[in-house]
Amino acid sequence: MTDTSPRTTGPGAGEAVGAASGNAVAGGADLVLTGVTKRFTDFVAVDNLDLTVPQGSFFALLGPSGCGKTTTLRMVAGLETPTEGEIRLAGQDITHLKPYRRPVNTVFQSYALFPHLTIFENVAFGLRRQGKPDVDAAVAAMLDLVELSDLASRRPAQLSGGQQQRVALARALINRPQVLLLDEPLGALDLKLRRQMQIELKRIQTDVGITFVHVTHDQEEAMTMADTVAVMNRGVIEQMGAPMDLYEHPMTTFVANFLGQSNLIGGRVLGSDGADLEVEVHGTRLRVPRSRGAQDTGEVWVGIRPEKVQVCAPGSADDGPRSRLAGGVITDASFIGVSTQYLARMPWGQELMAFEQNTGAHEQFRVGDHVELRWVPEHTFLLDADQDANAGVERVDEG
């Protein structure tokens, strides 16, 4: 579970993590972006981006709106031209190739189905334009795959959102592109349907083995489906890797906050002791495995995920080595069924989050109780203190 391997991937680092690329067929059909920059008149949407998407992988570009992920996707589709840089697919330079000459298809955010054509003709559109034979049989098989055969003669307006989404997928997939681009394809669906389609998409991707590049701002969606997730912010990739690696080992405050939630506490590295770093946090000394540090000297953010934090009565016993922060007072306890979410105010004024599973094995605390926060030292991570501790925090109230 814990990630102990040393990391070389830093913020904005380029090389893809190919290890997790599922059923990738060996071969040079990777999608490679080199030094890609897209400048619009008043801002830089994508800034010197290096990215390799291995053939056959399910790759997610994750980030908040305006981070450049959709622009990146559109450049791969050919709907935008990079200001600088190069895009290669299977070794071929496609940077300036017209969109209709690229072996790439897109599932658009709003689906963009042709309203005047039947579902059948929508799906057949790409094959007909390419002059492929046996269009009817191919369309029938594809409609079968997405379970829409009985709606073939309907128009898009007569379908529900989920059905339209499947038509959009079928219309792109039937062309057997080398890369399928998905632009927030599940954004318009309600939560239940979205979960269902996530599983469906993953199944279809595994079946057909086509490279999927999926753009989303939903971290759960990215982690559920993708082999590799690249977290984008302000036109650059902050960090890239398998979902679990990213979650367990964030390298920037943005990733720590955008992917799940994190407690970030100001601290200072005092020195090292073998494989461990010694860190001082508001008067308390903690040990952190050296491999868990994005930075190993000077001022740092000491990070810990809320679900890793145990809320304990002061002085109670532990069943192993623990990092401890004493002197907390519970300021909020929200019981949400599977877990209880606590806020504890620490002596230096900061409120830390702790999520306790309601296994019945823990004591329940109330507002005002004095507590100690503890966690397994290997779960701590250290980040560069020059970064904004609130980067990537979702502010729901700002909409």
Place this chain on the structure above:
Amino acid sequence: MSHPAPTQAAETQPPAKRPLGGWMGYLLLAPAALWLTLFFIVPMASMVSTSLYDPTGSLESGYAMTGHVQNYLTVLADYSEQFLRSLMYAGAATIACIILGYPLAYAIAFKAGRWKNLMLVAVIAPFFTSFLIRTLSWQLILGDQAWVADTLRSLQILGENGRLLDTPVAVVTGLTYNFLPFMVLPLYTSLEKIDPRLHEAGADLYASPFTTFRKVTLPLSAPGLVAGTLLTFIPAAGDYINVELLGNPQTQMIGNVIQNLFDGGSYPEAAALSVTLMAVIVVLVLLYIRKAGTEELV
């Protein structure tokens, strides 16, 4: 769907107003119905009956209602040339309006950006001047001494003594000019409704810009094209001002004939010709809508 309780429906539609619903619709229709009855149906009936009067009568001596169906045969035999010319000129003007208007409407809908409203105002602006004045000004533009004719003569496109004014070209030009906004506006309306992402989807699905236009944009703009064609062709076919001001006796359209017949007091023939024109246009329009509606104009 069958769940919502009756109380809910009652909340959204105050029950106090519901009894009005039945005759409220008729009440709202009444002014228009009255207007149409007085100024369309009654005159229409009068026109049809006039077309069957004995043509030997006159305004002074009065007309006798003799069911004189021969009026129709007479006017068709006498004026079939002007009839065909009307349809040809109107057709030519409609085609010219499509050729000029479609790119214009397309540009306003997709390419104009912040100039969109200004361009729309420019399309409508001519309506601020009277139809008559605008057509008269074409007399100046197409005149024998004006630069247009001069240029065409120097380019050998027009003969040494060639003219623009008083020719079929001038009439069709005038018709095209006068009815162009009626083509552009409905076209713009239907083009503007097309989601630009459909163009991207076309490009993404291996369709070149031209193919995307042919397979996506054109079929989706068909309603505007049909409406524009009708709004241009129908009034153009019955127009007489353009011939009056820009044409000559050899370019007379059916509208001029009807006007002349009225001026000469031949009311039965004029009415017969008017009824025939209406009938022909109704038939043409029905055929056109039927074709456009079923074959998607691809």
